[in-house]
Amino acid sequence: MEQNQVAEIATEVLKERSKDIYDDGLKSATREGGEALQTIVGLFNNVVLYPVKKANITFKYKLEQFEQDLKRKTEKTPSHKLIEPPLAIAGPTLEALKYTFDTKELREMYINLLSTSMNVDTVILTHPAYVDIIKAMSPLDAIVFQRASKMGQIPCSRVTIGFDEKVYINAMPKIFIPDLLDTENPFLLSSSVENLCRLGLLTHSDNTIIGYDYDLFRNHDFVRLQFEKCKAINTEVELKININGDVLFVNDFGKNFAKACLSDNE
Structure with missing residues (x-):
């Protein structure tokens, strides 16, 4: 089998595996915590960090960093207004964080988008297209x-x-x-x-x-x-x-x- 065929098959397998992990992560986090913040942290742990865990890289640091960032962004939101974000926002955002977590300027934008979608008063400002816009930006674009x-x-x-x-x-x-x-x-x-x-x-x-x-x-x-x-x-x-x-x-x-x-x- 040619190398490009192997790559294509691997990509499809990873896509299916990511979907399963996403579903399992959502159910598990919801059962265990029942709170919006725990749900997203659980999704990040199971979706974004899954390939990192398999490679035995410093996934614990990234999980802690993500949780701290998300808590910081949502700390001013009253608890009764904190909601689980729409999956149309959370899913693509967490998927995109796989590739940009180490890029501060873009990571900040994604986490801001998540926190905005977790507030009942501001969720209306969010749009799934924003994820693709951030994907098409460089760190310089974000600064500009x-x-x-x-x-x-x-x-x-x-x-x-x-x-x-x-x-x-x-x-x-x-x-x-x-x-x-x-x-x-x-x-x-x-x-x-x-x-x-x-x-x-x-x-x-x-x-x-x-x-x-x-x-x-x-x-x-x-x-x-x-x-x-x-x-x-x-x-x-x-x-x-x-x-x-x-x-x-x-x-x-x-x-x-x-x-x-x-x-x-x-």
């Missing part, structure tokens, strides 16, 4: 979105460097947003923002912010550095920096996602 959700309207620009009708297409990122996360590589930041827009959390508009001086971008250290690099490449022409002011903001869908998956103490 968290920052953007606190900023409101964010000035950005399509900055180009060139002469006549020609521009150096690799000189500047597609979206230049220094106010969002000035310590990050502008090209990586632009890529992250494009992904968050693709996921429907952010909106990039060609409108401008009234009263904002977009010419400030022209004298930004990174823009000046790229400008000097372009000048060194072509000394025979007069280069110009062009600024097209835009705005970036968290849209309504993104705001709801933030309420469900971000916490005030992050």
